[in-house]
């Protein structure tokens with residue numbers, strides 16, 4: 393067996409073992425809820441930030457927080473990580489089933505084609521990317537892709553407002569009959585068919601709303617993220633290599649080095665792990681934008697914006713800084729005790745849905761360990777992280793159901809792959825584009841503009857006072 397085969401087999405074994413451990417440890421937990429079709433209107437207990445609210449039905453993915461399950465289209469995440477690829481998984485999320493050989497071949501061809509975003513890269517080189525936050529730059533690049541690939545900004549391309557309004561913006565939910573599917577599909581996906589294509593629109597340009605745009609985004613956001621990585625280092629973006637897989641090419645375009653099979657497989661698994669995760673904040677943000685019948689590029693741009701925050705995707709970067717700050721395993725105890733005493737949230741721990749060990753962290757932990765053992769600096773980070781996990785779980789595991797989340801080990805994995813912390817969250821976005829686009833397309837089948845309400849607790853009957861008569 394070659395070194396390459398040994399590494400790949402070892403990684404697969406680690407994933408399979410993580411899956412077995414997860415199933416064993418959560419066997420006694422209650423069976424999943426929230427799996428039946430909804431009869432609207434639905435009654436549910438809602439907390440602030442819409443916690444507990446049910447907004448739609450989905451067949452795309454399922455998260456069971458007490459069992460620590462993550463399912464895409466019926467498939468367990470551990471099996472997907474052990475046996476599948478990001479190409480297959482992104483296709484599965486979008487289409488509902490795995491591709492056949494020929495479907496996979498033509499999907500891969502499309503991804504190769506759509507990885508070339510030369511105009512976008514040229515436009516981006518005109519911006520001060522090196523001084524921009526990587527997620528802002530990613531969002532900018534996604535907008536540029538829209539410009540390059542679609543006719544969305546052509547002056548004759550306009551939404552027919554009269555036809556798309558299915559309910560008043562201020563209507564109380566359930567007050568009017570949803571006109572979702574008919575109107576949404578009509579306007580969001582098939583504008584081009586319904587409107588005469590004006591002569592001055594370049595016929596090679598595409599709709600900003602259909603499945604081709606999803607493929608374009610899945611392929612192109614990776615190229616944008618890689619270009620951001622290069623530009624931030626004062627280097628020119630690279631051309632994609634059509635011979636490489638999605639994960640391999642992404643690493644190559646980011647680092648300028650052809651990855652080893654081990655590095656490629658680890659990135660592939662990371663992309664699979666982050667591809668979808670229920671109605672999280674960024675997915676919800678993307679869906680809210682799509683529900684107004686905006687378009688899929690702008691929906692994905694909103695997902696990127698939401699993912700940036702440290703309470704969501706931005707935590708992975710913060711975890712690495714925290715581990716570097718702690719420095720060594722022997723300093724962990726004091727650091728954790730102080731943080732808990734000061735009631736600080738420790739980055740990379742806790743989750744709104746998982747009240748058990750996050751299955752993604754179960755995979756990423758051993759992968760980080762496998763990679764780090766060959767690298768002194770990262771090995772210290774890894775050992776510090778393992779010690780921290782022990783300390784935090786013993787303090788908060790049973791008491792508050794706080795365990796490591798996906799972001800706790802992903803940073804060490806990326807660091808071992810030679811990627812700088814500011815690019816960790818863009819990698820999350822590169823993967824999550826699959827989930828965002830799949831969920832947006834699914835939601836539009838029965839579209840209803842999102843419109844929750846707020847409880848007004850302010851004043852009434854205030855009288856206007858001219859500025860020169862105000863007291864302050």
Ligand code: COA
Pocket residue numbers: 702703704705707736737738739740741742743744745788792794797798799
């Ligand atoms: N470190 C220490 N304590 C934590 C904690 C953490 N990371 N996460 C939650 N807690 C504690 C809270 O202080 C709170 O304690 P209290 O009941 O004594 O006030 C309790 O657990 C519940 O916290 P809450 O913030 O209500 O949980 P949540 O479900 O709203 O929060 C997160 C989920 C992810 C926002 C939260 O765990 C967090 O901020 N984690 C750190 C950031 C992070 O890693 N984000 C990535 C998520 S994938």
